[in-house]
Amino acid sequence: MDVGVGAPVVSLAGVTKRYANGTLAVRGVDMAIGQGDFVSLLGPSGCGKSTVLRMMAGLIPPSAGRIEMASGGHATGDVGFVFQEPTLAPWSNALKNVMLPLRLAGVPKPEAEARAAAALASVGLAGFEKSYPRALSGGMKMRVSIARALVTKPRLLLMDEPFAALDEITRHKLNNDLLTLWEAERFTAIFVTHSVFESVYLSRRIVVMAARPGRVVEDLSVDAPYPRGEVFRTSAAYAAHCRDISAALSRAMGE
Numbered sequence: 458m459d460v461g462v463g464a465p466v467v468s469l470a471g472v473t474k475r476y477a478n479g480t481l482a483v484r485g486v487d488m489a490i491g492q493g494d495f496v497s498l499l500g501p502s503g504c505g506k507s508t509v510l511r512m513m514a515g516l517i518p519p520s521a522g523r524i525e526m527a528s529g530g531h532a533t534g535d536v537g538f539v540f541q542e543p544t545l546a547p548w549s550n551a552l553k554n555v556m557l558p559l560r561l562a563g564v565p566k567p568e569a570e571a572r573a574a575a576a577l578a579s580v581g582l583a584g585f586e587k588s589y590p591r592a593l594s595g596g597m598k599m600r601v602s603i604a605r606a607l608v609t610k611p612r613l614l615l616m617d618e619p620f621a622a623l624d625e626i627t628r629h630k631l632n633n634d635l636l637t638l639w640e641a642e643r644f645t646a647i648f649v650t651h652s653v654f655e656s657v658y659l660s661r662r663i664v665v666m667a668a669r670p671g672r673v674v675e676d677l678s679v680d681a682p683y684p685r686g687e688v689f690r691t692s693a694a695y696a697a698h699c700r701d702i703s704a705a706l707s708r709a710m711g712e
């Protein structure tokens with residue numbers, strides 16, 4: 458499939474973040490993410506991956522530098538966010554959890570229900586609308602969380618280590634399903650991970666970061682076609698990309 462990348466949806470210029478306690482989380486980050494791309498931010502713990510993502514989401518402001526969104530703001534529906542924890546409301550069923558962003562945006566209930574049901578179906582959870590989070594597995598809860606992030610049809614989907622807590626088989630399945638959704642819905646994906654294997658499997662582009670202070674050290678592309686599947690995961694090309702990205706990560710950790 459054609460995964461050409463368009464004009465930037467988000468760009469950072471000279472972005473620095475110092476937290477109130479004095480920690481310099483990231484310094485001088487320049488990055489532009491093109492429409493339709495799938496980009497991973499990869500780096501050791503503490504290199505500022507989550508900080509960059511939270512600034513892109515508008516959850517925290519930069520201390521210096523500029524962040525520009527193509528839409529000119531963080532309008533509701535333009536950015537979806539998936540955290541490492543599914544962060545579902547335990548007192549609401551799956552459908553109500555997914556409806557929440559629509560209800561907050563003032564979408565009438567019948568329409569919100571229909572759109573939430575469609576979003577649940579798109580992540581393989583048709584039939585689980587009435588299930589409460591406690592009755593769902595970790596992987597299913599993460600699927601609900603992804604449905605909730607996508608129900609508003611955001612242009613940009615930000616994910617902060619969404620699958621880190623899942624077992625490997627579930628993780629592989631969610632990786633595949635995420636790519637299927639990305640190919641179908643054409644949102645721009647920015648994915649934070651510690652995993653070389655996951656970043657290579659998913660991404661067209663991998664931004665490698667180093668710590669103390671957090672900064673971008675390498676920007677690499679994974680030029681393998683989509684759709685990707687088990688054939689790619691077991692290919693020599695995948696292994697070669699993993700070796701290259703591992704080496705880049707080692708350099709980042711050595712710096």
Ligand SMILES: Nc1ncnc2c1ncn2[C@@H]1O[C@H](COP(=O)(O)OP(=O)(O)OP(=O)(O)O)[C@@H](O)[C@H]1O
Nearest residue numbers: 476477478480482501502503504505506507508509
């Ligand atoms: N709210 C905060 N207040 C103060 N310091 C913070 C805050 N959030 C993060 N930090 C610090 O900023 C630095 C970057 O943190 P961040 O969570 O962005 O890194 P990360 O690469 O996402 O790490 P991890 O992979 O462990 O999640 C770290 O030193 C962290 O301790």
